Amino acid sequence: MDDEKRNPEEPSVDRPGEPVVLDPGENSSGRWYDGVTRYQWLILIIACAGWVFDVYEGQIFNITRSDMLLEVLDGDEAAAKAWGDNFLAIFLAGGTIGGLLFGSLADRWGRRPIMIATILMYSVFSGLTYFANDIYVIGVLRFLVALGIGGEWAVAASLVAEVFPKKARAQAAGIFHASSILGTWLAALSGILVGSHWRYAYLLGVLPALLIVWVRASVKEPERWQAIRNSEVGQKSGSFRDLLLNPKWNGLAFRGMLLAAVGLGTFWSVTVAGQDLVRALLLSLGSDPEAAGAKSKFAYGIVQAAGGGAGLLAFGPLCARFGRKPTFIAYHILALLIVPVVCFLPQTYTQMLFILPVFGFLTLGMHSGYAIYFPELFPTHIRATGASFCFNGGRLLAVPVLFFSGWLKGREDISLQHAVWWLSSLFLVGIVVMLTLPETKQRDLVEN
Template structure:
């Protein structure tokens, strides 16, 4: 089976999954599997970096913060470049072959990290891993949106992005399992290479893309000129990128800080450093991640019911409220552990919206290009936020809770951007 035809008139009665075919579920499962390992590759560094940098740096205490932030910046830059490159190639040459290339890239270079013996080799490998990760998201998000019918698109795309939480859990479990032996966690990153066989055997090009390949617009497939210079798409692409920059910037500056907030609280309560580190990993990687996963899963149904714009705005407005509460109210481990799932739900949930919303903003001939420009361009735009975050959190005059609360003000920017973007809830995918 080659996918679904462009949307046809359909009723909205019954559950969203009624009528979804076996092939459509298969595509969703493959896209989710690829995204799970995408997220694993990103999170495993966040969870193992202290041990990695401790082994590879001559003076770990002096260089740990600098190299930790530098590697995150390298990862964001690699994701941007890979997303733009492979998103365009997916529009030109098809979803399936480019998905295979991107999965192979991040699997291979993650596994090679096992053999790295210096900090510069790790930096190069993290950049190459990020190239594949950035590209895979754009291809998978476009593929899901094109294969599923309109009535099921928001929920399916939301499930696709929400599967990221499995990647976070997998990374947390791997980090706790390997302990200080961080190399084995990267060796596990070779496993998604097995997905290539599944993708090659199962995924066919969507009929939407094949129609564009044979149309008068074939010369515009994957064209950045069409994306950025056509007034219908250029302005939307820029605003979408800024929206993603807010989401990704607050993820690295605010959401990820849950681990540090818990660690700092435990240390202030007299818990020893090793125990505090282990319990903070569990609190962030399992408990907070569970709340984040529920937020990601909830975003799709809420988008389908209330619209894309109201859902984005509501999540960001509520995130503005939960961040200072989480930062300043808890005084004990259990008080903070209760708040962390809510914190994760509201600060992370909007990320599902990127997989739902961005492919709906652009026509088929530049869908992966446009979605990738928004999401992965947002990665690059988030780098200054990451650097600002590192600077604020290291100031002696500002506490970590204060720094995280200040950084959460970026959600206000996200609300303002969302007010200028179109609503796509009742709209078919654009073909012209």
């Protein structure tokens, strides 16, 4: 890359034919953020902002869908419930397709233009939902929003991994993914403010488009990507053929996808069930349904979410200290242990409020590991492609878990508590998968 095009704040990386200069390891002395430049902090802030609004665009539908669908379907509650489930499937499919498509394009064309394209896509189509009056139009718009959301995560995760030095990579990537909690809270706050006027919540979704100006002015292509793009390896950038048919990478890709499927499947079937567990407990104690509903939303959306956010933030420092594999395995084991505790131990609402943050910490915290670990498994020319395949492929693989979870929880001969406990056995699969994957602590990013 020409000297005048190189950002002075961007970290220097290896170039083909030049001596290898490794940056400080994760266990080197000093604080992890010592030496992190203004440009690197800027990249982290931009990546977090994009991910926060990613999550906002996804969660705002969960919060407003009842008002939206009842209005568009003229008050037909049965149709609203059916379409709500259909839109969840549409959103998962769109996120998977968008992640795979834009992850590949980011390896071919660069991180900056694809980040701009994905932010523009989910912002514009979210804003257009304000004008939608037809159920099929809403379905198409949700699919297009999901395309952008799925793609942005892979680009941002790869960008953070490539820009930050090895000493700070795990912590920075953990902070990036943990910022998702802010998106959840932002969506919840917006839903409260707009009340039944759901259209305004989607109009607010246009605001992330302002990020594009910031991205265009501030983000430079990582030197790692520039070096690969100008080499012979660059001809295979974003190649699914190289990812899925090359035995050096395909095993990592499929096992990474299975690891993500465990986390995403248990999120929808176990972690989210925290709200239902609280409501069931309150109803068993004689609380009226309206009060039980309000208290369970607070317990899940505020108390449990706070614990989940702490777990996401803690994952980075823990895996920097102990390694990726031990931290992933520990989280899975402890999640397996906390689920029966939250299902069967609390006898009062107050007791539940004390346990839920721990439940959120252990069942949600491992998700930060995907942003840290997946980009470290693959070389620069397929890094975004591989990370996206793992995360978004796992999203699609989790769909059967959702169907099974719905069937199991709907059975009259099985209590909700036992259903959630049995579903938590999926964490065992995550432990087994992680045992077969490599440790990437103290390893520089793969180049070929």
